[in-house]
Amino acid sequence: MRKNQEIVLRIKDLSSKGFGVGRAENGQAVFVAGAFAGDLVKVRLLKLKKSYAYAKIVQLIEPSADRLSANDKKICPASADCGGCQFQELEYSAQLKYKENLLKNAFSKIGNIENAPISPIIAMQTPYDYRSKATFPIGMVKGKPVVGMYAYNSHRVVPVSHCNIQKPVCRSLIKAVSGLLSEIPVSVYDETTHKGLLRHLVVRTGAEDVAVIFVINGTKLPDADKWISVLKNVLGENFSLIINANTSKTNVIFTDKFTILHGSGYIYETVGHIKYRISHKSFFQVNPAQAHRLFDIAASHLDKDDRVLDAYSGIGAIALYIAAKVREVVCIELIESAVEDGIFNANLNGISNVSFELGAAEEIIPDILDRGFDAIILDPPRKGCDSKILSSIIKQRIPKIIYVSCDPATFARDIANLCEGGYSLEQVTPVDMFPMTRHVESVGVLRLWR
Ligand SMILES: C[S@@+](CC[C@H](N)C(=O)[O-])C[C@H]1O[C@@H](n2cnc3c(N)ncnc32)[C@H](O)[C@@H]1O
Numbered sequence: 001m002r003k004n005q006e007i008v009l010r011i012k013d014l015s016s017k018g019f020g021v022g023r024a025e026n027g028q029a030v031f032v033a034g035a036f037a038g039d040l041v042k043v044r045l046l047k048l049k050k051s052y053a054y055a056k057i058v059q060l061i062e063p064s065a066d067r068l069s070a071n072d073k074k075i076c077p078a079s080a081d082c083g084g085c086q087f088q089e090l091e092y093s094a095q096l097k098y099k100e101n102l103l104k105n106a107f108s109k110i111g112n113i114e115n116a117p118i119s120p121i122i123a124m125q126t127p128y129d130y131r132s133k134a135t136f137p138i139g140m141v142k143g144k145p146v147v148g149m150y151a152y153n154s155h156r157v158v159p160v161s162h163c164n165i166q167k168p169v170c171r172s173l174i175k176a177v178s179g180l181l182s183e184i185p186v187s188v189y190d191e192t193t194h195k196g197l198l199r200h201l202v203v204r205t206g207a208e209d210v211a212v213i214f215v216i217n218g219t220k221l222p223d224a225d226k227w228i229s230v231l232k233n234v235l236g237e238n239f240s241l242i243i244n245a246n247t248s249k250t251n252v253i254f255t256d257k258f259t260i261l262h263g264s265g266y267i268y269e270t271v272g273h274i275k276y277r278i279s280h281k282s283f284f285q286v287n288p289a290q291a292h293r294l295f296d297i298a299a300s301h302l303d304k305d306d307r308v309l310d311a312y313s314g315i316g317a318i319a320l321y322i323a324a325k326v327r328e329v330v331c332i333e334l335i336e337s338a339v340e341d342g343i344f345n346a347n348l349n350g351i352s353n354v355s356f357e358l359g360a361a362e363e364i365i366p367d368i369l370d371r372g373f374d375a376i377i378l379d380p381p382r383k384g385c386d387s388k389i390l391s392s393i394i395k396q397r398i399p400k401i402i403y404v405s406c407d408p409a410t411f412a413r414d415i416a417n418l419c420e421g422g423y424s425l426e427q428v429t430p431v432d433m434f435p436m437t438r439h440v441e442s443v444g445v446l447r448l449w450r
Contacts, residue, residue: 206267384410
């Protein structure tokens with residue numbers, strides 16, 4: 001095989017990163033972005049490794065039965081160029097099957113756990129218009145400033161006027177921002193020269209309000225009044241305009257330098273019986289409807305006398321949701337604004353049995369686990385739990401663990417570790433928190449058995 005060679009492949013499978021996988025004549029695996037199991041495709045080889053290759057579709061010769069027809073109205077108009085969603089053109093039922101298999105494979109290949117007790121995935125009834133957070137790079141295309149998305153696997157900005165997984169208000173906002181960008185003299189950041197001002201537009205939507213954040217290569221947003229009046233036209237009074245000063249040569253989007261130019265800097269969201277105030281700096285689940293179902297699963301495994309530790313608690317989203325069902329919840333969270341939101345939210349909802357500790361879970365947990373907790377909730381970032389936390393839990397023999405994860409690989413690794421330490425995996429429930437993408441959220445329940 002050689003670079004740029006064109007070959008014909010039948011796609012047999014989807015990889016854990018969402019690539020279609022076929023075999024070249026010499027038996028090597030070829031990973032193809034945008035291809036689905038069953039497709040017959042002509043591809044161009046882009047990158048050759050020792051035992052596999054990456055390729056892109058040149059011609060779709062025979063579409064998979066799972067592929068939506070090209071003019072299906074459900075497909076996002078941005079899908080062909082935008083690198084945001086991998087599965088816009090894949091039937092929703094096939095997306096769900098893929099996610100269940102992804103989890104099953106992670107358990108058997110990474111965790112060495114065969115026949116993990118995985119329940120059917122909890123699907124979304126209408127798997128669109130769900131996301132409450134969007135990050136749009138701002139770039140120059142054909143000499144014009146545009147709000148866009150990165151093309152797949154690149155930093156090339158493609159203009160986006162529509163995104164069918166974001167909340168509808170976000171679409172009106174993209175239009176308004178794009179309109180003003182072409183009217184006022186404002187420069188756009190260029191990664192190669194490190195010059196220009198506007199880097200990203202980040203949008204966070206609450207139930208009835210919006211936080212609009214411009215990440216800028218500087219400290220001042222010129223024409224701030226014009227921005228505020230354009231945003232008022234689209235969003236009414238319930239919005240904040242915030243700038244984040246990021247003058248570094250980096251792919252990291254935010255620094256800790258936020259300035260609020262308009263509004264409170266907070267959005268509010270409701271999940272079930274709990275109302276949450278969320279600072280623009282704090283984490284919140286991007287799909288509140290599915291978060292509700294996830295929180296119900298966690299709650300269903302807890303008892304009224306349980307003393308619960310919620311590690312990686314964020315603003316206490318799960319802790320406050322389960323508070324009425326249990327005796328007490330202690331939250332641990334690294335980000336100060338999230339702890340402030342958590343304390344505020346406990347008061348807002350009249351909850352007095354949830355408390356917060358600010359700091360790193362791996363540092364705090366070994367010191368407080370002997371307080372007699374009956375259950376621990378773990379909801380770590382993608383990289384999974386710090387091994388110090390897992391060994392402390394095993395050593396302290398906490399009876400019950402509820403592990404929420406957005407990364408099947410680290411989830412399976414950590415659960416295997418806990419099972420070796422004396423826990424048994426009772427149930428895993430995948431929840432489709434991120435329709436149209438390859439990502440999946442899951443809840444695992446473990447109990448101490450020896
Ligand atoms: C996936 S979020 C889960 C938040 C919360 N459970 C929820 O449902 O909204 C992970 C949270 O862990 C926090 N975090 C990351 N590393 C941490 C650490 N070492 N110790 C404590 N919290 C951490 C992040 O700030 C974030 O709020």
